[in-house]
Amino acid sequence: MSAPASNPMEATRRRLTGKQAETVARLTSAAVVVVAREGYAATTIRLIAAEAGVGTATAYTYFSSKDHIIAEVYWRRFAAAEPEELPDADAATRAIAVLRQVSTLVADEPALAAAMSQALLGEDPDVAHLRVRIGMALHERLVEALGSENTEDLEDLELLYYGAMLQAGMGHLTYAAVADRLERCARRLLG
Numbered sequence: 001m002s003a004p005a006s007n008p009m010e011a012t013r014r015r016l017t018g019k020q021a022e023t024v025a026r027l028t029s030a031a032v033v034v035v036a037r038e039g040y041a042a043t044t045i046r047l048i049a050a051e052a053g054v055g056t057a058t059a060y061t062y063f064s065s066k067d068h069i070i071a072e073v074y075w076r077r078f079a080a081a082e083p084e085e086l087p088d089a090d091a092a093t094r095a096i097a098v099l100r101q102v103s104t105l106v107a108d109e110p111a112l113a114a115a116m117s118q119a120l121l122g123e124d125p126d127v128a129h130l131r132v133r134i135g136m137a138l139h140e141r142l143v144e145a146l147g148s149e150n151t152e153d154l155e156d157l158e159l160l161y162y163g164a165m166l167q168a169g170m171g172h173l174t175y176a177a178v179a180d181r182l183e184r185c186a187r188r189l190l191g
Contacts, residue, residue: 024062026052028076031069032112040115045069068126070119073112075130077105083141092190094145099161099182102138103168107175117169153190160185 016024030051034043043066049059063069084097106113120131135158142157160182168178 020062023052023054023058024072026054027059027062027069028073031066031073032109035070035115036109036111039111040070040118043070043115064126065122065124067119067122067124068130070112070115071122071124071127071130074105074116074120075134078102078134078137081105083144091146092187094147095142095157095190096183096186098138098141098145099157099186100179102141103161103165103179103182104175107179113175114169114171117165121169156189157186160189 027048031043031048034047034051038047045059045063045066046056048066048069049056052059059069063072081101084101086094086097089097106116119127120134138161139154139158142154146153164173164178164182164185167173168175173181
């Protein structure tokens with residue numbers, strides 16, 4: 001796996017000028033609006049571009065698909081969410097704080113949460129790249145929280161997180177319930 005780009009807000013397909021970064025930000029913001037209004041199935045690049053006030057071709061300059069834009073929204077939220085500082089807490093409490101934070105990034109936006117679940121499972125190579133970036137960032141946060149790279153616990157926590165997020169994405173659990181179950185399971189695992 002390659003290291004994430006130094007600027008976590010940089011689009012996955014190219015380096016951006018200031019104006020291009022503004023366009024990408026407008027497109028990702030528009031994607032949130034369109035998904036909330038239309039739902040995942042009816043969301044298109046054309047609708048997102050129109051909401052952002054740019055041409056469809058411009059949107060395709062930066063994003064290969066609606067899944068790519070939606071996955072980028074999640075990545076940007078993930079990257080922007082600073083891990084909670086808990087210097088006096090034990091490793092389990094710090095790891096649980098990481099899992100809770102990242103599992104609730106879209107908890108208050110059910111349409112966006114459902115769209116992200118579908119988008120992140122897509123086959124688009126640009127989405128696959130974002131999945132790697134998200135996975136690496138989660139891994140790094142958990143390593144920092146645990147205080148070492150305890151491989152077995154780390155792998156178990158990552159598996160626990162991905163399985164829990166899939167449960168939420170399928171509608172079996174709310175994201176709030178996922179966060180609570182992640183905490184309970186992580187405490188058992190790390191206890």
